[in-house]
Amino acid sequence: MSLAKGTNSESSAALKSHDLVAAGLQQRLTPLEKLAKWYLSLSPTHPPAYYLQPVPLVRAREEYDDEKAGGFLKWFGHGGIRLRNAHLLDLGSGYGGRTVRYKELGAARAVGLEISKSMVNEGIEFARVKNLDVEFYEGVGENLPFENDSFDVILSYDVFEHIETMDDLLRECRRVLKPGGTLYAVFPPFYHPTGSHLDGFVSKMPYANVLFPSKPLMNAATAILIERNDPYRPTPLRKTDKLWALNGVTIASFRRFVRETAFSSASLSLAPLFSPMNSKWESWRMKFYAPFFRPLRHIPLVQELFVHRIVCKLTK
Numbered sequence: 001m002s003l004a005k006g007t008n009s010e011s012s013a014a015l016k017s018h019d020l021v022a023a024g025l026q027q028r029l030t031p032l033e034k035l036a037k038w039y040l041s042l043s044p045t046h047p048p049a050y051y052l053q054p055v056p057l058v059r060a061r062e063e064y065d066d067e068k069a070g071g072f073l074k075w076f077g078h079g080g081i082r083l084r085n086a087h088l089l090d091l092g093s094g095y096g097g098r099t100v101r102y103k104e105l106g107a108a109r110a111v112g113l114e115i116s117k118s119m120v121n122e123g124i125e126f127a128r129v130k131n132l133d134v135e136f137y138e139g140v141g142e143n144l145p146f147e148n149d150s151f152d153v154i155l156s157y158d159v160f161e162h163i164e165t166m167d168d169l170l171r172e173c174r175r176v177l178k179p180g181g182t183l184y185a186v187f188p189p190f191y192h193p194t195g196s197h198l199d200g201f202v203s204k205m206p207y208a209n210v211l212f213p214s215k216p217l218m219n220a221a222t223a224i225l226i227e228r229n230d231p232y233r234p235t236p237l238r239k240t241d242k243l244w245a246l247n248g249v250t251i252a253s254f255r256r257f258v259r260e261t262a263f264s265s266a267s268l269s270l271a272p273l274f275s276p277m278n279s280k281w282e283s284w285r286m287k288f289y290a291p292f293f294r295p296l297r298h299i300p301l302v303q304e305l306f307v308h309r310i311v312c313k314l315t316k
Helices: 012-022 031-041 058-068 097-104 117-129 166-176 214-227 251-259 286-298
Strands: 087-091 109-114 135-138 151-157 177-187 265-272 307-315
Touching (some): 058 097, 087 097, 097 151, 109 117, 117 135, 151 166, 166 251, 166 307, 251 265, 251 307, 265 286
Parallel strands (some): 087 109, 087 151
Antiparallel strands (some): 177 307, 265 307
């Protein structure tokens, strides 16, 4: 679901470049990097199988099934987004499962955009299997390959944290929306407990990028991958990244980006960290302790640590 996630097709040259930079890293770790490595090692995790050994259409079906169960649309309530007869863009369409589901829900035109060619191809194949007319394109959010006033709706799920340049993205979204069209986006702020995204391939320990600066944290994570002979390597850093494929956008900075973009109306809500919307915390005990944490999402600075997702609705 990302326009910037690493893919299984990373070239051997890029992988070699990663390892050349990391060569001898174990012996050269600073005390801070050793501390970060120890912290990450307290709760290790490994890349999912589809990172290294993808099975055709498995990820597309997972996305499709998740959207049938509510997925992205649940964030905006029952009937919150009108898809019937809409021309919609799924920005950061992943493997295409959600985009196909949106077409099933009555969209007149459903278009998916993703940075990875292999993911685009899986979306095309999944739409063919479902016998639905869905379009998929390879591209980036900062330079959308569509004409002005093309879409009634833009949907984007857990993608905005990966975009390289947020202000360019928002301007492009506004450009391709029809007058009165709306952008709906849901994504985690950078200082979310797992906002570093290291839980996807190296460690489940929370707040790693709060406790450690980016460079020592990345060196520690790389050292762990090398130590356990893990073939996975994250996407190479872009110029503006805070961590691999992450732009570092916070609640405060996103509000600023929205103010600087000429949408006619903007609505931002902050989903609390402990709530039924966060599947990681679904348990009977949550009803007892969740209420104590909900107010924290409204306190400046503190809210960056206790918000599960930023939920935004921006209308042209």
